[in-house]
Amino acid sequence: MTRRVLYLIACAAGPTQYVDAGIRQAQRAGWDTCLVLTPSAARWWEPRLPELVELTGHPVRSHYKLPTEPDVLPSADAMLIAPLSCTSLNKWAAGIADTLAIGLVSEGVHLGVPVVAMPCFNQAQAAQPAVPRSVQTLRAQGVRVLLGPDGYEPRPPKQGDPAAYPWDRAVAALPALP
Template sequence: MTKPVLYLIACAAGPAQYIDVGVRAGQADGWDVCLILTPAAASWWEPRMQELVELTGHPVRSRYKLPWEQDVLPKADAMLTAPMSCTTLNKWGAGIADTLAIGIPSEAVHMGVPVAAMPYFNQAQGAQPPVARSIAVLREQGVLVLDGPDGYEPHPPKQGNPEAYPWGKALAAVLRRPGAA
C-alpha cells in the first residue's frame, strides 16, 4: 500500500531552518512528504540540501520546471504551506504566483486538492491591512488558514521562537481536511 503524498511547502521564515522536523512529523503521521521551498528558503538549505533529498526520498523543488522537464514529484493528496511568510501570504492573496511555492498550492486548491497554510510572522507584520485581506481571500478559495488559536499566533517583533513552531498542529489540521488521505 502506498502512502498518501503531502507537499510540504516552506517559505523563508524562521521555522524553515527546521523543515526537517516538519518532514519527520509528516512522515510519522503516515505521509510520503515531498518538499517544495521558496528560492530564499532553498538558499538557507543549499549546503545541506542532500540531507533533505535523502530524508524525503524525493528531489527538493524550488523553481518552476522548464517546459521539456518531467515532473519529478508524485501527485499530491494534500498540501501544507508552512511556515508561510507574510510576503508569501500577501502575494498568494493577490494572485501573484511568481514562485513555485505559491503557484503549486494556488492551482491545487482549485483542482480539489486539500490545501492548508500556517503562517509564521510577527505582530507588526500581521498588523498590516493586506494580511487580513489576504487571509480572507485564501479562505474564500477554500484554503484552510491556520492562524490565531487554531494555528500560529503572531509573536512580538524580535521574540519569535522558530524551534517551537507547531508542526503537529498544522499536520493534524491537514488530516482533518475533506479529501485528505
C-alpha cells in the same frame, strides 16, 4: 498500500530552519512527504539539501521546471504551506504565482487538492491591512489557514522561537488518511 503524498511547502521564515522537523512529523502521520521551498528558503538550506533529499526520498524543488523537463514529484493528495511568510501570503491571495511554491498552492486549491496554510510572521507584519484581507481571500477559496489560537499566533518582533513552531498543529490539520 500506497502512502498518500503531501507537498510540504516552506517559505523563508524562521521555522524553515527546522523544516526537517516538519517533514518527520508528516512522515510519522503516514504521509509520503515531498518538499518544495521558495527560492529564498532554498538558499538557507543549500549546503544541506542532500540531507533533505535523503529524508524525503524525493528531489527538493524550488523553481519551476522547464517545459521539456519531466515532473519529478508524484502528484499531491494534500498540500501544507508552512511556514507561510507574510510576503507569500499576500502574493498568493493577490494571485501572484511568481514562485513554484505559490504556483503549486494557487493551482492546487482550485484542482480540489486540500490545502492547509500555517503562517509565521510577527505582530507588526500581521498588523498590515493586507494580512486579514489575504487570510479572508484564501479561506474563501477553501484554504484552511491556521492563524490564531489553533495554529500560529504572531509574537512581537524579535521575540519568536523558530524551533518551537507548532508543526504538530499544522500536520494535524491535514485531511485524515484512509
